[in-house]
Amino acid sequence: MGAWDIGHFDNDTAADFGGRVDAAAAEKKAEVLRDVLTAVAATAPQEYAHEGQEAVAAAALVAAQCPGGDPVTTPYGPKAPLPPLPADLRPLAVRALDRLTAKNAGPLDLWADAGAGREWLAGIATLRAVLAGAPGE
Known part of the structure; x- marks a missing residue:
């Protein structure tokens, strides 16, 4: 993974995922997110x-539409605004994030090896708190 910072889209895999979201038709964007979140969960x-990096990026996009969520403003994320996402993506994103903070999780291992595991986990905890606090259905 090529990474230039700790942000949810600040690595090659997540930036490519942002492009994939942009390339999807408006009515398919939620499915792109759902597919990667489901695969990880x-x-x-x-x-x-x-x-994992794609799932984190997907979770950030879902969280951005939740009360208290931060907008995704990085130039490495999707360029086009997302349509309103289904609320059932919220608990799915929580499950994916929970999986990524457990054993055998690619991003956690990579960030820990780079000496930034705690910082990465703090960002995941913030995303998870927003997603878990939002109505899911």
Whole structure:
């Protein structure tokens, strides 16, 4: 993973994901997020969660539409505004983030190896708090 900062879109994988979200038709954008969040949330503890940076970026996009969520303003995220996202993405994003803070999670391992594990986890905790505090259905 090439990363230039600790932000949710500040790495090659997440930036590419932002482009993939932009490339999707408006009515398919939520499905792009759902697919990556589901893939990570469904990863068993003994399996390695590979799509982690994409799932974090997807969770940030979902959280941006929640009360108290921060807008995604980075130039590495999607350029076009997202349509309103379904509320059921919120608990799914929480499950994905929970998976990414457990064993065998790609991003946690990478950030910990880079000496930024605590800082990365703090950003994940902030996202999770916004998502968990928002109505999910």
